[in-house]
Amino acid sequence: MPHPQTIQIFLPTGDPQGIRIAEITTRIVRVIEVPRSLLGDFLKMPEAEQVGVYFLFGEDEDGGAPRCYIGQTGSLKTRLSQHNAAKDFWNRALIAVSLTHSLTNTHASYLEWLSIQQAQSAGRYVMDNGNAGARPHTPAPMQADCSEIHATMRMLLATLGHPVFDPLSKPVATGGQSDDGELYYCRARNAEGRGQYTEEGFVVLKGSSGRADVTPSFMSRARERLLKQGVLVLDGDRVRFERDHLFKTPSGASDCLTGGNTNGWLEWKRPDGRTLQELERVTVEEGDS
Structure with missing residues (x-):
């Protein structure tokens, strides 16, 4: 501990x-x-x-x-x-x-x-x-x-800034509803993403997938880099995460999955529909008021 x-x-x-x-x-x-x-x-x-x-x-x-x-x-x-x-x-x-x-x-x-x-x-x-x-x-x-x-x-x-022994994602309970209670989901634009909001940013978990094609306005350099690194792989008309990956922002995570510009604070949701915005941003603001 x-x-x-x-x-x-x-x-x-x-x-x-x-x-x-x-x-x-x-x-x-x-x-x-x-x-x-x-x-x-x-x-x-x-x-x-x-x-x-x-x-x-x-x-x-x-x-x-x-x-x-x-x-x-x-x-x-x-x-x-x-x-x-x-x-x-x-x-x-x-x-x-x-x-x-x-x-x-x-x-x-x-x-x-x-x-x-x-x-x-x-x-x-x-x-x-x-x-x-x-x-x-x-x-x-x-x-x-x-x-x-x-x-x-x-x-x-x-x-000193080198957490080489610390996994990106936090352990979650397996089975039942306890697992869902600790994760966020992105299911917009054919994405099937699971992730965690951590002290470092937003972690998209291994196995998450999204659409392979991107909207004309979306800058895909981040995707190209992740494909080159082997974090993402092409699977037909989908891209799939081969390992957990940390994004600096929730929007960066949902953008990569959906292939378009999104507001990750609203796209990432708990199974009951509550958004990351409601659970993380609003709670802090109310606590400070």
Whole structure:
């Protein structure tokens, strides 16, 4: 269960766009965010000599899909220098190290495996790792330590803007009416969409479908990008979502499904007919009055 926590972010140069060092004040793990252009500055830091788990974030050049590579090493300086020379896609590295220098190669190997597994399960990023690898043999007490370390990494990565382990959609109860009570539906213009309104925007869920053709006034660049990324596939006269996808606005989500310009606040409805506008916008306004 989520609980209140204090997170400290230190800016070594005072530049919020530069290197950032994040810690939970009661934990022994810190995460250092390094823009690629400042990698040389990180390599001069003492943390570059430590054992660490690292995450390289960037975007696919063709479709703009977010990408991630996860690795571990006994020498961050050597390994990140190699990635700087060989890997093109990334523009930020996030590096997890121990404040007490207690992270061993065994810890790091298990954390790498666990991180890849959970990132793949979440499905937010296209993973640049070739495979999930084999689960390394790790004694039970060390696995318990790694679970706590991983929870800290998860929180710090998300706080720094990289929620690689968090699924886009929230869990919903299966079966019966409880499932319908947490979802919104878009059934305008032959669309058959299901989605969730979240803190990040509006998530259209896997399996949702819409019309393949678009109205003359509709700009379809977003659709073209999603088709290129494999988020959408053509299925006859329909388009279908192959995985959950986050839109910044409810209207962006309903536009993509219907192939035309819409007001998503009115198009997305609960099974009883109440709109997103009624449940989210009006409630907030009434609460503030």
